[in-house]
Amino acid sequence: MSIGKNARNVTINIGTGNSAPVVKKEEKTRPFESYYTESSAREEERRQFTSPWGQDAARPPGGNFIDTRELHIQEYVFESGVRVDAARWVCMICFPGGSGTGFRVGPRHIMTASHVVKYILDTGYQQVGHNRDPFESLQNAGVYAIFNFTTDGPVSERQKFRFKAVVPFHDDATDCAVLELEDNSMGTEMPLSFTFFSLPRLNNRFTFIGHSLGSRMEFNHVDRIIDLNSADTQRDIIHVKQTSLQHSGKDYEMPPHNILTNPNRFLFHCKFTKGASGSPGVVILPDGRVVVVTMLLCGLPDWYYDPAVQDNVKNSWLKQYCVEQGVNLKSVYEKMFRNNPTLCQQIFFDHVDSIPNPNI
Template sequence: MAQSKEPKKIYDIAKLTTKLKHWKIRVKFKLSLTPTEKKKEFKNLNKSGRHCAYILEDESGQIRLFAFDDIATRLESYDIQMDDGQEYFIWGAEIKVADKGFYSYGHKYQLKFLKSAGIRPVEGELSMKENGATSSATASTSHIAKTTGAEDTKKIKLAFDPVPLEEVENYKSEPHFDVLGIIKECSVPEHKQQETSQFFVKNMRLIDTTGEVNISVSAKKKIELPVEDLTSDELQSCFKKKKKKKKCLSEKEAGELGFLEKMDKVHTNQKLKKLTELKDKVIGLVGCEWKEYGKDVICAKLKNLIEEKELPQSSLAKARKLKEFDEQRPKPSRRKETGKKNLDQLQCADIKAEPSESGTQIKKETSAPEKSPKGATGATGPAKPVTTRLACTHPFSKGTHKQKDVMSSEVKTNVSRSVGLIHIDGDPEGTGFRVGEKYIVTCVHVIKSVINVFPNFIDCERITIEFERKKYNKKEDPLQIFNFVPTIAYLDIAVDFAVLELVCHHAGVPFPPALTFFGDVCDMEIHFVGHPGCRQMKEDSDVIPRWSPNHDNEIIPYIKELAEWSKSYFPKVNGEVVDYYSILLEPPRKILFHTSFDLGSSGSPGVIIRDDMPCVVVMLSGGTPSCYYQGLFPDHPVEDCKKVEYGYAMSNIYERMRDSGNRDILNLAEKIFEKWIC
């Protein structure tokens, strides 16, 4: 295979993702390989061969580069200068997901050098090593690796990026994924043995706000003899031979000291024991994977468990939400052993499922009738049959669920076809939706990083929009990804509103349908459709806006009340009191509401259903208090009623465009806001 053509555009290491097709990096080679990676030969059950690995570095971070067999030999044959400031261009390597169970260097991905990959110095030409230089270079490599500090060789965990538990089924084809949740149940450790190792496995049930999963956590078996099991004489002889006092002796140490016969106790890894103590606590697991042991099982290594106090700053807000969610969950009620059962207890507690030839049957157990108290009618005798009704806490109860019209579901499905996920540099950034003949509407802050010459142009090579992203782990469909022209059609920072123009698809795919009906905000429920968390598309229905025609007298006092609360509740910043709700008072007027949508959903359309048609009335822009969403004060939880999201009314945006005095903007407004339903 011929070497691929060298691209022109240079990317930072931190910007590398599997979505990039044509990229080039400018890096230095850094020798900080671990002992395992420095071995040139490898052998496993499937194959054997040789490999090499290097660490590449630029100002944005580090990434691992590796190669196998002939390609490794080719890469090692280059006279690459290490740690001397020499920079190289590299392109055409395969970007792969980094193995979280192996060594990593702070990056989600790693590079596999291929036959088609290219490398050249930034200055000068790439030379080959002279004959006989390979062995000396290897010795030099070993010397440099020994002289580098411990900081260069220590393991660095990858960025912790947990996925919602309801989505783990989508990760069966992925090598690894992270989870964050609360431990609700833990099993007794179970001893397992394979041909070459022994280990313990503990099953636990993890929950988050989206669902729950069972995870099998494993740890290597450790056989130890507690020092407390030894007599005083034995202790004296033990510590005469051992300079350092220890609580436990390993199997090898016990054998050396003659205590091997006393090793009748097996002690598991202390952190595995601690899992029981972590019940009802928030934990993270890095590098989970699906394995097939007769059935699909989620497995994780104990060494990759992160306790709440060890979580990275970026996950503290999620951990706090989890604890608030767990506190608000209804606790299971326990039936008293004495006294008469009420109807709900009888029907909820005594219904059991029993297998039968025709399938699972529901059986209701009945107890002996109780005597009626004196003065009660119907004295004694068998209890009268009661029409079975499931209690409101039963899983099949309808009491807490609101029925929806089929028509409203169909309308929201149609809306979803017009909503897309905006990517910048290959990473999801926010939400946008189709309007007009060829336009996308989104928030200014979503595209801020690609605006080149403010406010007229964007770096169109860095931004795309993807439609029909309804599964997070679904492979990208090139036919659903569209590019933009560099010129910004319209920008209004005051209402966080931007209009971008789409480029016709190279495969001739038509644009997704546009939302064509618009209207005014009222007291009707709003349905939001977007990409919260920058993941797959979701909807949040039954959102009632805090809206009133008498805004100054009804809404503003509510905001000021929240502002006073925040001033007294949150810590000072740099010695000053911060009002986190003042943004809601700043003009132009904002529409307030409570929604479950969070980061990544900026730009989502809020629609109401009128005359069986979706009518866009608001665009989601942000939420406050901002310190909560940023996780600044994890020790200061915020009640749901004090978390306020906001957006801008489409009618206000239209009026601003209409009153701009610019004919081009007025014509654009007429193309976007095609039909108004009052």
């Protein structure tokens, strides 16, 4: 999912079948750079906040799912310090052969990408819930969460939190899953939960907190979200899908859910790569509240992250043709409200820590 150095002096030729030289309009070499403007962002945010929410179409769900549209977010030293504190609520999910990222929600849960859970359950990407004992591997000795992993080095049992053999929520369209933690065997206190959620300001910065490449925790700032409604983006989608087939012989997307136009996801550019799936994207409000506005899911093209694809095919692919996806938490809320309303209440409504909650 990383965006590398720009390739130079590279031309992608699409044959016309004509022998005579053809004068063509200069092609744009960097797709997915049509971002929301101030006006288009306001319009899309208004639509998101006034479209149906679960059982009540007249208003957002309230509780700890808040409206940040009119709040001015500025980066001061105070916000940086709060973000470091909030990083203690983010974990690296370790399992044989890989790792992911998750973050604390609810009374004793973590939220992460559903495909991370599927890796744990079966390296063959089996569907959650379709085998005899689907969740048994969550309790393997090599599967655990480590919170506040900020320096490389050995990990003790005091730092490890194991999982219960249950997946109380998972959804493929949003690529979101929730796992339940067991108490630490050495008595280490469970970290606090993230308790405030929102839609992102579409033309403003947010910050991912995660474990790219299974390494110590990092921050990754994302400045803006790509405007899927723009004509430029629609042309970019057609172009990169064609180019992917020409370059690798493989589709850019993996239907039905890992597609560029999935309405449950946002598109943007970030530098995180494997291991960072499940990272929370956060903003810090002036009163100190930490608001989760998205969660990092995956990067496209899908084949670019497939270990079975030859390195020379990946290395000759223009990195600016990659793009990343994050979940729309409104979609997560709606699906969880239908499938597990108790868990939805615990995560999005119940206030379980001491962060102030003034009315907005």
